[in-house]
Amino acid sequence: MALSKKTINWLNEFNISLKGKNVLVTGSNSGVGLKTIETSLYLGAHVIMSCRNYEKALNAKTNLLQDYPDAKIDIMQIDLSDFSSIDEFANNIIDNKIDIDIFVNNAGTFHKRCVTKDGFENVIGTNYFGVYRLSEKIIPYLKTLPHKVYYFNTISVVHKLVKIDYKDFYCNKHYEHFNVYAKSKLCLAKYSYDLAKKLEDTNVCVYMIHPGISVTPLGANAFGSVISKLANALRGVFNSPEKSSLAMVYSLSKDLPAGSIAGPSFLEVWGYPKSGKIRRCVKEGAEELIAFTESELRR
Numbered sequence: 001m002a003l004s005k006k007t008i009n010w011l012n013e014f015n016i017s018l019k020g021k022n023v024l025v026t027g028s029n030s031g032v033g034l035k036t037i038e039t040s041l042y043l044g045a046h047v048i049m050s051c052r053n054y055e056k057a058l059n060a061k062t063n064l065l066q067d068y069p070d071a072k073i074d075i076m077q078i079d080l081s082d083f084s085s086i087d088e089f090a091n092n093i094i095d096n097k098i099d100i101d102i103f104v105n106n107a108g109t110f111h112k113r114c115v116t117k118d119g120f121e122n123v124i125g126t127n128y129f130g131v132y133r134l135s136e137k138i139i140p141y142l143k144t145l146p147h148k149v150y151y152f153n154t155i156s157v158v159h160k161l162v163k164i165d166y167k168d169f170y171c172n173k174h175y176e177h178f179n180v181y182a183k184s185k186l187c188l189a190k191y192s193y194d195l196a197k198k199l200e201d202t203n204v205c206v207y208m209i210h211p212g213i214s215v216t217p218l219g220a221n222a223f224g225s226v227i228s229k230l231a232n233a234l235r236g237v238f239n240s241p242e243k244s245s246l247a248m249v250y251s252l253s254k255d256l257p258a259g260s261i262a263g264p265s266f267l268e269v270w271g272y273p274k275s276g277k278i279r280r281c282v283k284e285g286a287e288e289l290i291a292f293t294e295s296e297l298r299r
Ligand SMILES: NC(=O)c1ccc[n+]([C@@H]2O[C@H](COP(=O)([O-])OP(=O)(O)OC[C@H]3O[C@@H](n4cnc5c(N)ncnc54)[C@H](OP(=O)(O)O)[C@@H]3O)[C@@H](O)[C@H]2O)c1
Pocket: 026, 027, 028, 029, 030, 031, 032, 033, 051, 052, 053, 056, 078, 079, 080, 081, 082, 106, 107, 108, 109, 126, 154, 155, 156, 157, 210, 211, 212, 213, 214, 215, 216, 217, 218, 219, 241
């Protein structure tokens, strides 16, 4: 579980400390989120693992404590495919005045077709509507904190491959779950870029990060056991979840401007992170998307 020597050298080069900082990461029982937690612990942070499955989070916490016995690790439950769970999670933070310096929306799904508890297509419902609802609830609170808050949304390089068609937003005419996943991340990127601009004069600084391509349970859920076994065999070819998790630290240490995107340097899929290009498809059309989102969430 411990971080590799290469990662430790890379982190040491940036000379960054998170001592005394509170870092919350959603979906942090596995993959990139778990490594984001581990990196934060290495840098001295107190972490809040915000996970759907308490048992999985507890297992991950037990493993982490073997390497970081003095770490302060809290667990909170959230299901981003369930608005009542999102509201409860946000209210818990607000009512208990939980202090947060870095908030990482990492949780995401790439599951085959199903619907959320609230009746939305699951991938868009979780990756976009879930993060949108959580952000709208939690950001007014984060704005009241007496220090800077770094707010990260996890997108994907595949956002650039699709367009949004409001007449068939959920791809009902021809459902293809890769397409739906890419759309969920394009929506999240558009929303994040717009949010960063809206919060420019506040203490909340919004960033986008993405992991490139990394072999994690995400792909296994999407593509089934045969492809996932193949991907596992080839995992060395892709970015490790550990390397993929470094985009957060990179954004902080470089003090990137709000609205920036950071992810792997080589073809946006491999390598250590760098600052990425923000495409026109991300910069444009947020107003229409947000109006559509608000009307969907009211129905
Ligand atoms: N791996 C890649 O190549 C890649 C590429 C681009 C973007 N990403 C993005 O990176 C992020 C992390 O993914 P990963 O690759 O590390 O996959 P992962 O290991 O499967 O992690 C995803 C995490 O999200 C959680 N999650 C899924 N649905 C949830 C829900 N409804 N409520 C709360 N938590 C939920 C999962 O919890 P459970 O364990 O309970 O399912 C898990 O902890 C995701 O946003 C993903 O879209 C990944």
